[in-house]
Amino acid sequence: MDSGLSAQLSRIVGAENLIEQADARTRYGGDQWWYAIAAQAAGQAISRPDIAVTPTTPEQVAAIVKLANEQRVPITPWGGGSGVQGAANADRGGIVMDLRKLNKVRHIDHQSLTCVVEAGKICKEFEAELNAIGLSFTHYPASTEWATIGGSIGARGSGVLSTKYGKIEDHVLSLEFVTPTGELITTPSVPRHAAGPELTQLQIGAEGTLGVITAAVVKLRRLPRKRVFGVMSFARLSDGIEAGRRIMVTGLRPPVMRLYDVEAASHSLARAVETPLDKPTLVMMFDGEYPDLVDMEAHYGLNICRECNGELLPARLGEIWWEKRYVFYYPPYAPELPSIWGTVDVVADFEHIEAVYNETTRAIRSVVPDSFNLSLTTHLSHWYEWGSMIYARMKIPKGPDDLTEAKELHDMIFRAGVEAAMKAGAVLNDHHGVGMRLAPYMPAQYGQGMDTLRRIKQALDPNNILCPGKLGL
Numbered sequence: 001m002d003s004g005l006s007a008q009l010s011r012i013v014g015a016e017n018l019i020e021q022a023d024a025r026t027r028y029g030g031d032q033w034w035y036a037i038a039a040q041a042a043g044q045a046i047s048r049p050d051i052a053v054t055p056t057t058p059e060q061v062a063a064i065v066k067l068a069n070e071q072r073v074p075i076t077p078w079g080g081g082s083g084v085q086g087a088a089n090a091d092r093g094g095i096v097m098d099l100r101k102l103n104k105v106r107h108i109d110h111q112s113l114t115c116v117v118e119a120g121k122i123c124k125e126f127e128a129e130l131n132a133i134g135l136s137f138t139h140y141p142a143s144t145e146w147a148t149i150g151g152s153i154g155a156r157g158s159g160v161l162s163t164k165y166g167k168i169e170d171h172v173l174s175l176e177f178v179t180p181t182g183e184l185i186t187t188p189s190v191p192r193h194a195a196g197p198e199l200t201q202l203q204i205g206a207e208g209t210l211g212v213i214t215a216a217v218v219k220l221r222r223l224p225r226k227r228v229f230g231v232m233s234f235a236r237l238s239d240g241i242e243a244g245r246r247i248m249v250t251g252l253r254p255p256v257m258r259l260y261d262v263e264a265a266s267h268s269l270a271r272a273v274e275t276p277l278d279k280p281t282l283v284m285m286f287d288g289e290y291p292d293l294v295d296m297e298a299h300y301g302l303n304i305c306r307e308c309n310g311e312l313l314p315a316r317l318g319e320i321w322w323e324k325r326y327v328f329y330y331p332p333y334a335p336e337l338p339s340i341w342g343t344v345d346v347v348a349d350f351e352h353i354e355a356v357y358n359e360t361t362r363a364i365r366s367v368v369p370d371s372f373n374l375s376l377t378t379h380l381s382h383w384y385e386w387g388s389m390i391y392a393r394m395k396i397p398k399g400p401d402d403l404t405e406a407k408e409l410h411d412m413i414f415r416a417g418v419e420a421a422m423k424a425g426a427v428l429n430d431h432h433g434v435g436m437r438l439a440p441y442m443p444a445q446y447g448q449g450m451d452t453l454r455r456i457k458q459a460l461d462p463n464n465i466l467c468p469g470k471l472g473l
């Protein structure tokens with residue numbers, strides 16, 4: 001890399017906020033996509049930044065982007081690096097911009113229950129600070145320890161409470177961001193207006209391709225005074241899906257509603273709650289400010305499950321699940337090399353949901369030779385009034401030793417799963433984003449609309465410096 005660029009960056013952020021090549025390549029060698037991890041372990045990291053910067057103010061972010069644009073250097077925003085689709089990898093070199101020093105809570109509006117928080121704030125730290133004053137962000141991704149507010153917005157993330165409180169796009173009122181040509185702008189202060197199209201939503205899910213988010217105005221909530229758990233088992237997954245559908249269309253809103261298929265229930269859920277389970281199982285949690293309303297909502301929710309042939313299990317299992325809700329994502333539950341792992345998390349309406357589940361799981365199973373001992377566990381969570389997410393998690397305990405062969409196997413499984421899901425009526429992804437991994441499927445997802453997306457990218461980022469190639473753009 002041009003040494004002049006390093007000196008210019010140093011003048012913007014100070015030498016203490018500059019990480020030179022060898023160090024940058026070690027620290028930002030890959031996100032949490034299986035292939036990024038495997039490639040890094042094999043000494044062939046896909047993320048190869050020439051330099052990394054850790055700006056401390058939005059003005060510094062703007063100056064860095066302006067400089068990168070003038071010099072045509074790729075720039076990749078980095079939040080917690082916890083993404084699983086390869087979005088934060090600097091696979092074309094250039095600058096990695098780590099935003100975690102932009103981590104102030106600038107202002108809390110106690111009347112409107114909104115907050116201005118900087119993009120590099122780690123979700124878990126933000127939540128802890130809010131909880132200390134009786135408030136909550138209600139965005140609880142399983143990666144809360146690493147994920148930043150900006151990365152969650154960039155990847156269009158979701159958390160375990162989303163069925164009641166919404167995905168990240170429902171939490172954001174407005175944004176402060178730097179355009180690909182280096183202007184620092186803010187969007188209208190509230191998201192419900194008729195003052196033209198929604199610039200805020202254009203940045204959400206853009207995975208850093210259309211701007212660098214420096215701060216967000218987000219919705220806060222009061223911590224609930226009561227939580228009630230309900231756990232049901234079903235003889236057939238389709239009964240559980242019908243129960244979930246009826247709960248959503250009748251207006252009940254459990255923040256947590258996770259329906260595990262028989263493999264997920266008997267393997268991962270049973271292990272976490274330390275109780276044998278051999279049927280599809282639904283874990284629900286209801287919460288709120290008024291205890292009697294919470295009880296009543298739970299009562300109606302459980303009644304719907306009974307009408308759908310559900311059998312009540314001890315509520316204590318739900319409490320244990322809540323206490324251990326993040327353990328699934330860490331060793332010994334989470335896979336490690338030499339395994340191959342990953343998730344096909346897609347979203348579909350109720351009309352298509354069962355076909356999507358059946359076709360996706362069948363397609364994945366059909367392409368993996370028995371000798372690889374595939375484990376496939378699937379759950380439905382993040383429900384909407386019109387449908388739900390399906391999260392099919394696959395693991396192969398030991399993949400081929402050769403990285404290229406392992407990647408081919410990984411890609412074959414994902415191609416089978418993603419193509420089957422889309423054919424059965426699903427949208428490509430629910431909350432992990434697109435990154436490098438799903439980029440090849442974007443034209444099929446958008447059709448003619450892909451051209452519109454490309455033209456937006458071209459208009460905003462004429463030199464293609466921000467996350468080039470991501471989102472298939």
Ligand SMILES: Cc1cc2nc3c(=O)[nH]c(=O)nc-3n(C[C@H](O)[C@H](O)[C@H](O)COP(=O)(O)OP(=O)(O)OC[C@H]3O[C@@H](n4cnc5c(N)ncnc54)[C@H](O)[C@@H]3O)c2cc1C
Binds near residue numbers: 077142147433
């Ligand atoms: C164990 C585990 C559990 C997970 N559980 C969940 C879950 O429950 N829910 C969920 O939604 N996801 C989950 N994820 C995926 C991941 O944590 C999310 O995608 C998260 O939103 C990424 O945040 P991050 O700060 O780490 O972003 P990164 O991975 O650093 O970046 C993600 C994308 O956003 C861009 N970006 C980052 N910051 C900015 C910014 N300020 N402005 C513009 N673009 C930016 C990056 O360039 C990249 O394209 C999980 C991942 C792991 C490893």
